[in-house]
Amino acid sequence: MSRIGVFVCHCGENISRTVDVEQVAxxxxxxxxxxxxxxxxxxxxxxxxxxxxxxxxxxxxxxxLVAACSPRMHEKTFxxxxxxxxxxxxxxxxxxxxxxxxxxxxxxEMATEKATGIVKxxxxxxxxxxxxxxxxxxxxxxxxxxxxxxxxxxxxLDIADAGHRVVxxxxxxxxxxxxAQLSETFPTLDCSQCIMTPKMVDVANHPNITLYTYAxxxxxxxxxxxxxxxxxxxARSVDESKCTGCGVCMTKCPKKKIPNExxxxxxxxxxxxxxxxxxxxxxxVIDRENCxxxxxxxxxxxxxxxGPGAVDYEQTxxxxxxxxxxxxVATGFKLYTxxxxxxxxxxxxxxxxxxxxxxxxIDGMTFERLASASGPTGGKILRPSDGKxxxxxxxxxxxxxxxxxxxxxxxxxxxxxxxxxxTMLYHHKVHDGQAYVFFMDARTPGKGYDExxxxxxxxxxxxxxxxxxxxxxxxxxxxxxxxxDIQVGVQVEIEADLVVLATAVQAxxxxxxxxQKLGISYDKYNFYSEAHAKLKPVECATAGIYLAGACQGxxxxxxxxxxxxxxxxxxxxxxxxxxxxxDPVVAKVNEKYCVGCFACKKVCAYGAIEEKEIRDRQGNxxxxxxxxxxxxxxxxxxxxxxxxxxxxxxxGYTDEQIMAMIEAL
Amino acid sequence: xxxxxxxxxxxVCTWCTYAGADLAGxxxxxxPPNVRVLKFPCTGRIDPVFIxxxxxxxxxxxxxxxxxxxxxxxMAGNFHARRRFAAFRALLDFxxxxxxxLQFSWVSAAEGGKWVEVVTDxxxxxxxxxxxxxxxxxxxxxxxxxxxxxxxxxxxxxxxxGDRSQVLNTPELKEAYDxxx
Numbered sequence: 001m002s003r004i005g006v007f008v009c010h011c012g013e014n015i016s017r018t019v020d021v022e023q024v025a026x027x028x029x030x031x032x033x034x035x036x037x038x039x040x041x042x043x044x045x046x047x048x049x050x051x052x053x054x055x056x057x058x059x060x061x062x063x064x065l066v067a068a069c070s071p072r073m074h075e076k077t078f079x080x081x082x083x084x085x086x087x088x089x090x091x092x093x094x095x096x097x098x099x100x101x102x103x104x105x106x107x108x109e110m111a112t113e114k115a116t117g118i119v120k121x122x123x124x125x126x127x128x129x130x131x132x133x134x135x136x137x138x139x140x141x142x143x144x145x146x147x148x149x150x151x152x153x154x155x156x157l158d159i160a161d162a163g164h165r166v167v168x169x170x171x172x173x174x175x176x177x178x179x180a181q182l183s184e185t186f187p188t189l190d191c192s193q194c195i196m197t198p199k200m201v202d203v204a205n206h207p208n209i210t211l212y213t214y215a216x217x218x219x220x221x222x223x224x225x226x227x228x229x230x231x232x233x234x235a236r237s238v239d240e241s242k243c244t245g246c247g248v249c250m251t252k253c254p255k256k257k258i259p260n261e262x263x264x265x266x267x268x269x270x271x272x273x274x275x276x277x278x279x280x281x282x283x284x285v286i287d288r289e290n291c292x293x294x295x296x297x298x299x300x301x302x303x304x305x306x307g308p309g310a311v312d313y314e315q316t317x318x319x320x321x322x323x324x325x326x327x328x329v330a331t332g333f334k335l336y337t338x339x340x341x342x343x344x345x346x347x348x349x350x351x352x353x354x355x356x357x358x359x360x361x362i363d364g365m366t367f368e369r370l371a372s373a374s375g376p377t378g379g380k381i382l383r384p385s386d387g388k389x390x391x392x393x394x395x396x397x398x399x400x401x402x403x404x405x406x407x408x409x410x411x412x413x414x415x416x417x418x419x420x421x422x423t424m425l426y427h428h429k430v431h432d433g434q435a436y437v438f439f440m441d442a443r444t445p446g447k448g449y450d451e452x453x454x455x456x457x458x459x460x461x462x463x464x465x466x467x468x469x470x471x472x473x474x475x476x477x478x479x480x481x482x483x484x485d486i487q488v489g490v491q492v493e494i495e496a497d498l499v500v501l502a503t504a505v506q507a508x509x510x511x512x513x514x515x516q517k518l519g520i521s522y523d524k525y526n527f528y529s530e531a532h533a534k535l536k537p538v539e540c541a542t543a544g545i546y547l548a549g550a551c552q553g554x555x556x557x558x559x560x561x562x563x564x565x566x567x568x569x570x571x572x573x574x575x576x577x578x579x580x581x582x583d584p585v586v587a588k589v590n591e592k593y594c595v596g597c598f599a600c601k602k603v604c605a606y607g608a609i610e611e612k613e614i615r616d617r618q619g620n621x622x623x624x625x626x627x628x629x630x631x632x633x634x635x636x637x638x639x640x641x642x643x644x645x646x647x648x649x650x651x652g653y654t655d656e657q658i659m660a661m662i663e664a665l
Numbered sequence: 666x667x668x669x670x671x672x673x674x675x676x677v678c679t680w681c682t683y684a685g686a687d688l689a690g691x692x693x694x695x696x697p698p699n700v701r702v703l704k705f706p707c708t709g710r711i712d713p714v715f716i717x718x719x720x721x722x723x724x725x726x727x728x729x730x731x732x733x734x735x736x737x738x739x740m741a742g743n744f745h746a747r748r749r750f751a752a753f754r755a756l757l758d759f760x761x762x763x764x765x766x767l768q769f770s771w772v773s774a775a776e777g778g779k780w781v782e783v784v785t786d787x788x789x790x791x792x793x794x795x796x797x798x799x800x801x802x803x804x805x806x807x808x809x810x811x812x813x814x815x816x817x818x819x820x821x822x823x824x825x826x827g828d829r830s831q832v833l834n835t836p837e838l839k840e841a842y843d844x845x846x
Contacts, residue, residue: 070683070687070690071704072679072683072684072687096687096702098690099686099687099689099690099691100686100687100690100702101698103690103691103693104689104690104693104694104695104696104698104781105695105696105698106695107698110698111698113698114698114701117701118701118702121701121703521740541740585706603709603741603745605739605740605741605742606739606740634739634740635706635739636706636707636709636710636737636738636739636742637705637706637707637709637710637742638707638709638710638739638741638742638745638746640710640712641709641710641711641712641745641746641749642745642749650706650710652706653705653706653710655712658703658705658715659715659718661703662674662703662715662718662719662722663722665672665674665701665719665722665723665724
């Protein structure tokens, strides 16, 4: 016979106003197996908790039911109290007679009857409850950072500085990401490379950071504290351990006219190359698709000139498995292009802008490269078609962004500011030039941002025209831009030499595929979803995975760096413990009855169910059964409702408990 | 007070509907007190057997409710529940249960009002339908066989032949059941 204690709370008058709490306590006392029952004004108060603890000791209670508010409110409080009285916390339950009873009913008699009914149900739950011990899982204190842009670099450096080991994986041959491509940064106009490249070097030199460039995530197994990540190292064709980064191969490569991705296709590079001079690591990679040696088998110049013999045409993709405890995803963004999209694409191109066929219509990132001192024009603003200096430049904001009819309804957040910056950079370099900006709104929240924008308008002579561009076309060597000025209410036509589009920030290519490997969720634009929009902006819903930067949504550099440091702090919090404790509400398999149909495995959203072999002493396979990894199990219980042989059970919500509650209806 | 107070059992998930019912409470909304809430981590945990058992144990109406599709705290539990209950409803229909007694609804943690609406609608609907006798008779059946087993070969001094329901309504016999069950 059980010895259960029932404590009925008045909650001041919140419960006692409509529920006869004394009557409920009395009725509870008559339930078989209830050894003690009482009512009290405020159970959650200190004296209330003391009352509970004393009763547990005095009446030798083996289970506690507190009939009060919602368990979502005070379950932790009372479980803690029960624990300090020497009871297993999972033998303490709450009957919700406030939110589900006294607050929603006015008839005292019926409310009292309902409260008594709820208590009866919950007593059965306590009676059939089991002691549960928190599950502990060891933590591998090594983090994986995916993406080597400013977000990944910041997160990796912070975690590494805290003394933990970090693996940084970057898809491209060099880290640096988009920030390395920028010329100057708003709102201070300091040179992007000047603030970026020292951080890149720090990453390369940090004793706690293992840097893998030209590598991708192949597979992710495991769970918080214990991930096993397979990294694919793409064949670089250059042995990183031998290469000294002297660069002779690049100067001798006979194929030199390949458009350089780093310069948005406006500069040229050889087939063996580093993306930009400050690349980290400074190890070249062979672009096999454009390399004569790989295409026709006749060349091999780079191998001949390489002193250390680092060029290796035979190299193949290789794989390593990294054990890590936490993952920071910092894969960044890509820019929208206005070209014609496939028929079935939800996002459309801009036919009115010529689908990207007019050579002097460029995007913001290309303008960054033209303005950059290390760019293809050496920092001179020269238009791509004929290399002339443009005297009239039209900037168009919100190209793709905030355009529901084109398939993207969000604001890309950074364009207002960088367009203002572009007009300034242009004005600084072409003194007799004129910049026009077509804009919908100027969105400049941020420290010093509005002042910066005002400077562009008021001091740097940029002409801002509120309205959108309806059409543009080539006329001789000019581009005719037709738009409207909705403030004045007139049509505007500008003959421009160069048009710069502030195109939308989009999720990186393959963002969805990576999310599927990681088991994290993403929105309809393929941006990764945080666990809570306001209170958990850094965590993923999948434990142990954190987000940093524009992979979660458009962000500027300060926001990206802040989020990266926040993600790093979350990782450090996780690594501060040697063992992770988690709620023991997880499924368990009764191996005796399990027939190994693995119906449970199919419905498990967490991949927590594994196949376990049962062997006899001679090592012969007896049968295969399901095994639930308690570290991975989320505790939903879908497996239990699915199991045809009823041999898997969710602790805390066993069939026995639920059936007993139904019996007490 | 009405002539008939139906017993409604709600099987709900803890993250959405239970929280939605809490919200109805904190917002001081009013609804009929006939409902008893059984909390589950997820609708995916709810075995159809529970629903049958609830009907057998006196429920006149059953509500199953969880997070909206796509909002499941456990990613996909409510999808499994939805599929399971679609099949289960067809089965109940086949064996002659009036499907108006069984309600599936999505109620999010922010939908206190919807919780009130769903519970009120179901309660009033079942009230007009009257009590549900079919499954309760099954319970008598179960008791009967237990009793017959326990009393096999023994003289109970009672006449247990004849119309079962009449026998079951005899107070002495009922007492005898209670002692063995």
